[in-house]
Amino acid sequence: MHSPVEQFTIKALYALSLFGYDISFTNSSLFMVFAVLLSSGFLFFAMRPASIIPGRLQCLAEMMYEFVANILDSNVGKEGKPYFPFVFTLFLFILFSNLLGLIPYSYTVTSQIIVTFAMAFTIFIGVTLIGLFKHGLHFFSFFVPPGASKPLIPLLVLIEVISYLIRPVSLSVRLFANMLAGHTMLKVFAGLAVMMSGAGGIMVAGSAFPLIAIIGLTGLELLVALLQAYVFTILTCMYLNDALHLH
Amino acid sequence: MVKRIWIYSGIISLSLITKGALAAGDSSGGLPQLDITTWPSQLFWLVVTFVIGYILISSLVAPSISSVLENRSTKISDDLETAKKAQDNAKEVYTSYEESLSEARSQAAIAAAKALEEAKTETASRDAAINKKLAASAKKAEARLSEMRDEALSSLEDLATETSQKIIAELTPVKVTKAVVKKHVAAHAKLQS
Numbered sequence: 001m002h003s004p005v006e007q008f009t010i011k012a013l014y015a016l017s018l019f020g021y022d023i024s025f026t027n028s029s030l031f032m033v034f035a036v037l038l039s040s041g042f043l044f045f046a047m048r049p050a051s052i053i054p055g056r057l058q059c060l061a062e063m064m065y066e067f068v069a070n071i072l073d074s075n076v077g078k079e080g081k082p083y084f085p086f087v088f089t090l091f092l093f094i095l096f097s098n099l100l101g102l103i104p105y106s107y108t109v110t111s112q113i114i115v116t117f118a119m120a121f122t123i124f125i126g127v128t129l130i131g132l133f134k135h136g137l138h139f140f141s142f143f144v145p146p147g148a149s150k151p152l153i154p155l156l157v158l159i160e161v162i163s164y165l166i167r168p169v170s171l172s173v174r175l176f177a178n179m180l181a182g183h184t185m186l187k188v189f190a191g192l193a194v195m196m197s198g199a200g201g202i203m204v205a206g207s208a209f210p211l212i213a214i215i216g217l218t219g220l221e222l223l224v225a226l227l228q229a230y231v232f233t234i235l236t237c238m239y240l241n242d243a244l245h246l247h
Numbered sequence: 248m249v250k251r252i253w254i255y256s257g258i259i260s261l262s263l264i265t266k267g268a269l270a271a272g273d274s275s276g277g278l279p280q281l282d283i284t285t286w287p288s289q290l291f292w293l294v295v296t297f298v299i300g301y302i303l304i305s306s307l308v309a310p311s312i313s314s315v316l317e318n319r320s321t322k323i324s325d326d327l328e329t330a331k332k333a334q335d336n337a338k339e340v341y342t343s344y345e346e347s348l349s350e351a352r353s354q355a356a357i358a359a360a361k362a363l364e365e366a367k368t369e370t371a372s373r374d375a376a377i378n379k380k381l382a383a384s385a386k387k388a389e390a391r392l393s394e395m396r397d398e399a400l401s402s403l404e405d406l407a408t409e410t411s412q413k414i415i416a417e418l419t420p421v422k423v424t425k426a427v428v429k430k431h432v433a434a435h436a437k438l439q440s
Contacts, residue, residue: 005278010285021287028285029292036300043308050315052322058315065312082249085305093300114286115293118264125256133252180280 004187008111008180028115031100031107032093038100039092064092068233075237079244087240090119091233098179098225102218110228111179113172120172123236131243142246171235178228182221189214253301261290400436407432 012024046061054062068088072080080087094110101108109115131139143160144153189210196207268283279285408429415423 008279010279010282010289012288016288018291021291022284023288023291025292026285026288028289029296032292032296036296036303040300040303040308043304043312047308047311047315050311052315052319054315062312062316065309065316085301085309086249086253088309089297089301089304092304093297111280112289113280114264114289118260118290118293119297121260121264122253122257125260126252129252129256176280180278 004184004191005180007183007187008108010112027107028109028112031097031109034100035093035096035109039096043092071230071234072237072240075234076241076244080237080240083240087233087236090123090236091229094119094175094232095226095229098229099222101179101183102221102225108179108183110175111183113176116172116176117168119232120168120175123171123239124168127239127243130240131246134244135246139243139246142242167239171232175228175232178224182217182224186214186217186221189217257294261294264290404429404432404436407436 010026010028012022012026013030014025016023016025043061043064046057049055049058051058065088068091069084072084072087076083097109100106101111131142143157143164145156145160148156193207193210193214196203196210265287268286408425411432412423412425412428415421415428
């Protein structure tokens with residue numbers, strides 16, 4: 001019997017190394033490639049007709065585009081436009097990784113803390129750099145809440161700095177933990193079904209219950225996959241807004 | 248500028264993560280996610296695939312979608328503008344039609360009033376002419392009538408004179424001249440009338 005976290009094991013498909021680091025092409029890498037190629041390929045071919053009155057696929061592609069464009073526009077405004085390709089790529093990468101991970105025997109890229117943390121940390125560094133470039137040293141006034149009473153300012157600045165520094169952690173752990181928990185739960189129920197059916201007797205009939213639970217949980221995981229991609233995107237936009245507009 | 252920010256922040260974050268991971272050392276045992284020997288490969292392929300995705304989307308996908316959306320919005324606004332123009336045009340035509348209609352109405356009213364006036368004057372003049380004619384002929388007839396009456400009266404006097412002379416001659420021996428009788432008859436007739 002496999003452990004429920006067995007599914008997260010990285011398996012090298014093609015061994016590679018660079019400067020002494022092991023950069024083998026793994027099952028995780030394969031699904032990263034799938035996510036990127038599927039997302040951009042889908043959008044590219046769905047937009048092929050490029051007609052004024054869209055067909056079904058074109059409509060879907062436009063909806064995805066406008067969804068992200070609206071998130072960016074409502075959170076950041078006009079100044080957010082140059083960052084659209086990055087935010088859109090991020091959304092598509094996470095969305096397709098999450099959705100591909102729901103297919104049995106596939107691999108969930110976003111269930112790896114290092115992947116989500118690398119993305120979240122890059123966003124964190126990126127928005128900090130944007131804030132520093134845009135506002136210079138004035139950027140640090142972001143840590144002083146407006147309208148705070150003077151004696152409280154040191155404490156509030158401390159809290160603000162901690163909450164700012166914790167952002168990449170919370171952003172990455174949110175996505176990672178959701179994926180990890182959901183997929184582990186699915187595997188636990190699947191393992192239960194296998195165990196019950198192996199036990200024989202009345203347990204074989206009873207194994208239908210965990211199977212039914214898996215069907216429901218798969219629907220829930222589909223929701224989580226979509227929702228977490230949305231949450232990651234909207235938080236990125238909010239951080240971007242903080243960097244561009246401070247308060 | 249924007250691309251460069253993401254490149255710099257990617258490099259900074261990756262180097263910090265690598266440094267942190269090296270400092271923390273291998274703590275694998277539980278979750279496969281915490282096995283740091285798999286991290287370099289994951290980070291490397293994450294960067295490779297994400298950069299490829301970014302290039303594909305920023306240079307190929309996003310422009311095609313935004314151009315389609317822009318085309319659509321310009322088409323819609325153009326169509327709306329055309330429709331507005333057509334509406335304005337229709338309004339203009341309608342107002343000019345109304346104007347010409349009211350003008351025609353007022354002209355018709357003027358013409359009708361004029362015609363009525365003309366007809367009135369014409370009838371009046373005709374009336375007057377007919378009245379004149381009638382009056383003239385009535386006068387003539389009256390004149391003739393009085394003439395005839397005078398004639399009749401004078402012939403009546405003559406008759407009366409002759410008859411009176413004859414009666415006097417038959418009944419009395421008095422010889423009376425015609426002139427005397429006539430004088431008496433005339434006086435009598437004058438008394439009578």
